[in-house]
Amino acid sequence: METVLLYLGYFFVSLGAVFLFLGAFGIFRMPDFYTRLQAGTKSSTLGAMSLILGVGLMQPEWFFKTLIIIIFIAISNPISSHALARGAYKTHQKPLTDTIDAYEEVVKEDETKNEEE
Amino acid sequence: MENVSNISKLIYTWIILFIVWLAFTSTLATEEVVTGMFVSMIVALLSFRFFTGTGLSVFTPRKVLYLIQYFFVFIAALIKANFHVAKIVLSPKLPINPGIVEFETNLKSDFAKMVLANSITLTPGTFTVDIVENRYYIHWLEVSATDEESVYKEIAESFEKILLKIYE
Structure with a gap:
């Protein structure tokens, strides 16, 4: 049983490392801020989650603690990416797009309102 | 509520x-x-x-069942999202077509809206930029439709259906 858990742990840690690497590679290859954020958020979330789960499987007495860390990552990581994206847009970091930018109007409206005040 | x-x-x-x-x-x-x-x-x-x-x-039994269902839908989407990003990153041509789309949600409670926003962020090719009242602004890596109906169907429907049953 312990060996099985150990090897499962190795598997998840390696998987996490691969996803984290792909995330870093994505940040390197993507053309603008928002697409980089896409690559960064997704891979780092699953990468960190599976890495930590692997550690929990290797050390069964830590398993529940690692579960709590995983839940915390699942909640906090997307929120930080919302904050980054919103902050970037409000400081005029234009997204690279050929199709549609629905958010532009909202920001413009906000800004004119602020100026009036 | x-x-x-x-x-x-x-x-x-x-x-x-x-x-x-x-x-x-x-x-x-x-x-x-x-x-x-x-x-x-x-x-x-x-x-x-x-x-x-x-x-x-x-904590009613029905809602707990939906919570469990939501958990599995979410994990499946999360794993799919990672392979999706991996595929894009590793393909030499970098096949992306980014843009920011919008749609309207039927959810009322703030907490449910937050859960939906977080779920969208962790699913393939999309993340939430902002929520204004009940309109979501989503950055999408591969825009395949720009009208609200099909955007909603493509991105949010599978999550929102379950969330409506839990929180409303």
């Missing part, structure tokens, strides 16, 4: 905090459990007003 009694909120907070305590100590020794009950009660008394908007009403 607003008229949840304080006692229900308090008990809900207490239960969640106590489960977290049990997970952190990872033991069922009597002194640890008793201390945990006292400590989580004190923290619950201080924080229950901000901790939950739903109280115990999410």
Whole structure:
């Protein structure tokens, strides 16, 4: 049983490392801020989650603690990416797009309102 | 949603905090459990007003089943999202077509909106930029449709269907 858990742990840690690497590679290859954020958020979330789960499987007495860390990552990581994206847009970091930018109007409206005040 | 009694909120907070305590100590020794009950009660008394908007009403069997279903839908989407990003990153041509789309949600409670926003962020090729009232602004890596109907169908429907049953 312990060996099985150990090897499962190795598997998840390696998987996490691969996803984290792909995330870093994505940040390197993507053309603008928002697409980089896409690559960064997704891979780092699953990468960190599976890495930590692997550690929990290797050390069964830590398993529940690692579960709590995983839940915390699942909640906090997307929120930080919302904050980054919103902050970037409000400081005029234009997204690279050929199709549609629905958010532009909202920001413009906000800004004119602020100026009036 | 607003008229949840304080006692229900308090008990809900207490239960969640106590489960977290049990997970952190990872033991069922009597002194640890008793201390945990006292400590989580004190923290619950201080924080229950901000901790939950739903109280115990999410703990009906039907809603718990939907929560479990949501969990699996979410994990599947998360794994799919990662392979999706991996595929894009590794393909030499970098096949992306980014843009920011919008759609309207039927959810009412703030907490449900937050859960939906987080779920969208962790699913293939999309993340939430902002929520204004009940309009979501989503950055999409591969825009395949720009009208609200099909955007909603493509991105949010599978999550929102379950969330509506849990929180409304």
